[in-house]
Amino acid sequence: MDVSLREIDRDNVGRVIRLRVRADQQGFVAPTEGSLAEAYVYVEAWVRAIYLGEQPVGFVMLYDETQRDEAPESPEVCVWRLLVDARWQGRGIGAAAMRLVIEHVRSRGAVDALLLSYVPGPGSPEPFYRGLGFEPTGAVEEGEVVLSLSLSEGRD
Numbered sequence: 629m630d631v632s633l634r635e636i637d638r639d640n641v642g643r644v645i646r647l648r649v650r651a652d653q654q655g656f657v658a659p660t661e662g663s664l665a666e667a668y669v670y671v672e673a674w675v676r677a678i679y680l681g682e683q684p685v686g687f688v689m690l691y692d693e694t695q696r697d698e699a700p701e702s703p704e705v706c707v708w709r710l711l712v713d714a715r716w717q718g719r720g721i722g723a724a725a726m727r728l729v730i731e732h733v734r735s736r737g738a739v740d741a742l743l744l745s746y747v748p749g750p751g752s753p754e755p756f757y758r759g760l761g762f763e764p765t766g767a768v769e770e771g772e773v774v775l776s777l778s779l780s781e782g783r784d
Contacts, residue, residue, distance in 0.1 A: 631724035633676035643684045644677045647713040656747050660687045663709045671695055678725040686712040694738040705733050707744035726760055734779045745772035
């Protein structure tokens with residue numbers, strides 16, 4: 629599968645902001661245009677369009693404390709948003725994109741774990757994230773369950 633992560637620029641931003649999840653998933657992920665607005669004001673934001681071939685089919689956003697001018701002693705990197713357009717779901721694109729995100733974060737070597745959180749409830753993405761190896765931390769933040777994935781595997 630030809631999935632890649634690409635920068636969002638003036639040539640693809642219009643297509644990216646039109647990406648939408650299914651109606652029953654809207655309570656689990658913020659719309660892309662709001663996420664891009666947040667990325668504009670947060671130095672920690674790392675955003676990419678998810679492409680299948682030459683077609684933008686999704687969006688991912690990290691909150692990456694290593695991007696600060698002065699990163700904390702123990703920085704965190706969290707998956708802040710993940711969205712695959714409703715028309716492209718069920719094809720393994722989200723899992724392929726998450727593997728690319730995991731490798732991106734792991735290759736930077738700055739953190740030992742990748743964090744994310746989700747809103748619990750019917751239809752939540754918990755099984756998807758657990759299938760990628762994320763495990764509950766026991767924390768709940770603002771009603772969202774926090775999961776963590778160890779990145780130390782495969783390091784020298």
